Amino acid sequence: xxxxxVRCSDTLVPRETNVTGLYPPLGLAYLAAYAREAGHEVxxxxxxxxxxxxxxxxxEVPGDVDLIGFTSTSLGWPAxxxxxxxxxxxxxxVPLIVGxxxxxxFPRETLEYSVFDLGVIGDGEITLGRILRRVVxxxxxxxxxxxxxxxxxxxxxxxxxxxxxxxxxxPMPALDLLPIxxxxxxxxxxxxxAMLASRGCPYRCGFCAQLYxxxxxxxxxxxxxxxxxxxxxxxxxxxxVVLFDETFGVRRRDALEICEQIPRRGLTFRWxxxxxxxxxxxxxxxxxxxxxxxxxxxxxxxxxxxxxxRMQKKTHLAQIEQVVHDAKSMGYQxxxxxxxxxxxxxxxxxxxxxxxSRRLPLDWASYTITIPNPRxxxxxxxxxxxxxxPDFWRRFVSGQTDGSIPYVAAGQFGAARLDALKRExxxxxxxxxxxxxxxxxxxxxxxxxxxxxxxxxxxxREVR
Numbered sequence: 112x113x114x115x116x117v118r119c120s121d122t123l124v125p126r127e128t129n130v131t132g133l134y135p136p137l138g139l140a141y142l143a144a145y146a147r148e149a150g151h152e153v154x155x156x157x158x159x160x161x162x163x164x165x166x167x168x169x170x171e172v173p174g175d176v177d178l179i180g181f182t183s184t185s186l187g188w189p190a191x192x193x194x195x196x197x198x199x200x201x202x203x204x205v206p207l208i209v210g211x212x213x214x215x216x217f218p219r220e221t222l223e224y225s226v227f228d229l230g231v232i233g234d235g236e237i238t239l240g241r242i243l244r245r246v247v248x249x250x251x252x253x254x255x256x257x258x259x260x261x262x263x264x265x266x267x268x269x270x271x272x273x274x275x276x277x278x279x280x281x282p283m284p285a286l287d288l289l290p291i292x293x294x295x296x297x298x299x300x301x302x303x304x305a306m307l308a309s310r311g312c313p314y315r316c317g318f319c320a321q322l323y324x325x326x327x328x329x330x331x332x333x334x335x336x337x338x339x340x341x342x343x344x345x346x347x348x349x350x351x352v353v354l355f356d357e358t359f360g361v362r363r364r365d366a367l368e369i370c371e372q373i374p375r376r377g378l379t380f381r382w383x384x385x386x387x388x389x390x391x392x393x394x395x396x397x398x399x400x401x402x403x404x405x406x407x408x409x410x411x412x413x414x415x416x417x418x419x420x421r422m423q424k425k426t427h428l429a430q431i432e433q434v435v436h437d438a439k440s441m442g443y444q445x446x447x448x449x450x451x452x453x454x455x456x457x458x459x460x461x462x463x464x465x466x467x468s469r470r471l472p473l474d475w476a477s478y479t480i481t482i483p484n485p486r487x488x489x490x491x492x493x494x495x496x497x498x499x500x501p502d503f504w505r506r507f508v509s510g511q512t513d514g515s516i517p518y519v520a521a522g523q524f525g526a527a528r529l530d531a532l533k534r535e536x537x538x539x540x541x542x543x544x545x546x547x548x549x550x551x552x553x554x555x556x557x558x559x560x561x562x563x564x565x566x567x568x569x570x571x572r573e574v575r
Contacts, residue, residue: 114154116180116182119187132296134355135160144284154171172202176202177246180210181207181227183211183212188213195226209229218268219259220508234310286347291304298406301350302349304343306339306340306353308365309330312358312361317423317487340376340380340382351381351382352380352383354384354385370402379403389434404443411471415464452481452520452521452529456520480532482517483516497522499519
């Protein structure tokens with residue numbers, strides 16, 4: 112049978128903030144590989160590579176397709192919800208299914224306010240395999256564990272998600288079905304390959320949710336990670352590998368083994384990782400550097416201990432300064448991420464965060480205004496404290512809002528004031544002569560002068 116998997120885009124919907132490039136939909140690539148291994152023909156359509164409207168995407172799906180699957184985050188749901196009627200019109204008898212964080216967070220509401228036939232909760236591979244078998248046999252799709260569907264009694268949800276425990280049992284993501292040459296970043300060499308060594312995170316920061324991964328932390332083995340890295344270099348010619356794990360280095364022994372084996376296997380790409388401050392020490396930093404890691408993305412979040420504690424970060428300012436200075440002394444490029452407008456935060460504390468970010472030897476900094484991401488402790492806190500409407504997410508999913516997410520501190524400071532503070536943070540960080548020169552030189556060295564225009568446009572979008 113023939114399956115189409117689609118990532119939608121919409122030119123009317125602004126991208127999420129702090130996106131410094133275009134990254135492949137790894138979740139869909141995993142699903143495509145799983146379906147292909149089961150003997151099905153798979154078409155993978157990424158509406159972001161290049162970015163194009165819904166009508167163009169629907170036209171790319173072959174007329175003889177048997178099943179169409181979509182992925183959606185909650186922030187991207189308005190675009191997906193708007194797109195799917197076009198597919199329903201063109202493919203009236205083809206089942207339309209949707210998965211991703213949006214369905215896991217709001218399974219019942221997702222189907223209630225859309226024309227999808229079926230929603231998939233949590234990991235999609237095992238469930239997709241069961242769906243495909245039913246489509247082939249002509250059985251109805253209703254009643255599968257880990258799905259949401261409609262019947263005569265309304266919308267039904269089965270929360271018994273078949274989470275994949277052994278990630279190594281999954282085939283490598285089908286990156287060959289994606290236009291790898293179209294994915295780029297202003298801070299990375301091309302071509303690059305993105306990959307995952309794990310799913311989930313064992314930490315419990317207040318602004319984050321692990322509902323989407325079953326509240327479990329699972330990893331590929333070091334051998335599997337290295338095999339994917341070898342494929343990235345040999346099959347795709349990767350000059351850089353991006354580890355998209357939420358928190359690299361949780362399993363320290365695995366991280367050290369991967370670092371030890373990369374040079375032994377003759378792998379010469381540069382790579383970068385996202386991780387927590389408290390997982391890094393000099394030993395791991397040296398091991399990663401010696402294995403070719405040159406860029407670290409660090410979730411620092413705040414420059415005041417009181418707010419770090421409210422975030423449940425379990426990190427300390429002195430610890431942050433020590434690790435960042437150690438990493439910089441070893442030659443890493445460093446990107447720090449910061450949040451402004453956390454519940455209870457004052458303007459003075461936001462400015463202390465800005466000053467802290469400038470005091471640290473960071474090459475790049477990103478600032479976001481705090482929003483109440485769904486199913487997080489922060490969302491619950493914001494609702495209890497009257498900072499957001501408890502009915503907001505239902506209205507958002509149903510299409511009764513303009514698609515924007517409110518700042519949790521908007522009631523205290525106003526959205527315009529918070530935007531002005533974010534703009535101030537960016538201007539004061541990047542308009543320092545040394546920072547500006549180093550950034551331009553890094554982009555020139557890694558991506559060429561043509562990247563400077565792209566980088567400038569991204570930066571101007573943040574400070575507009």
